[in-house]
Amino acid sequence: MIERIKSGVTGFDPLVNSGFVKNSVTTLYGSPGAGKSIFCTEFLREGIKEGEKVFYVSLEQDLDSFLKGCEALGFNEFRQNLNGNFIFTRMTGHDFKNFLSIELPKILQAREGKHSRIVIDPLTPFLWEIKDAALQRTVLADTFKMLSAFGTSIVTIERYGDINKLDLSEELAIPLYLSDSVIILSMIYNQNFYQKSISVIKMRYSGHSAGMHPFDINDKGIQIFQDQPVF
Ligand SMILES: Nc1ncnc2c1ncn2[C@@H]1O[C@H](COP(=O)(O)OP(=O)(O)OP(=O)(O)O)[C@@H](O)[C@H]1O
Ligand SMILES: [Mg+2]
16 A cells, blocks of 8 residues: 655645655755745655654755744744754765765664655755766665655755746756656746746656646745646
């Protein structure tokens, strides 16, 4: 039987048969400012509320700025559980390959046990560093396998280019193929405003919505309007 876990994102679970498949890896791909980090934060917050160990790996943001973002949304659980059920690691420097292949497995092994949620936000610096497709595939396949053994994960990838085009370029092919699920956050320009929208492109072992669903972010977080068309 396929076990599922709640996403923690308002309006998301009905799009995917009531939640993420347990021990799956999802790539969340999206435009700048579309809401990738907030989606991941809500996903981890749900885990903290359920008493799970959760783990945020940032290849960009430091802890203070992460906690500041959480507090702006009223997500006080992160500070309260810091270094207990919530661990934050920031990868600095340039050797992302070493980090994913050596450091991250060590940290995960040390926290083995209870079912957990993991976020790597964003994975993009690693993709820039390793241009060689074969090496990128090997490292990512191993990383995703390790993440699946440990818990349920989301990795984010930043999306550039024309925001009105669904551009799944070849450079991003490997993580999108290797992950169990792919979710896209887009901004659609219409009559002088940008409407945020979410689509589930694939989800292994699961039925899912084929639509584009509008969503908003307000001071409580993300709200997806699953029954409304984008325009
Ligand atoms: N309190 C709030 N009220 C309204 N909108 C908010 C609020 N907080 C954040 N937002 C929206 O969320 C966006 C930032 O979300 P988030 O940081 O998750 O995006 P991201 O996709 O991770 O961006 P980046 O590409 O910079 O990593 C802001 O640009 C804004 O549109
Ligand atoms: Mg972000």
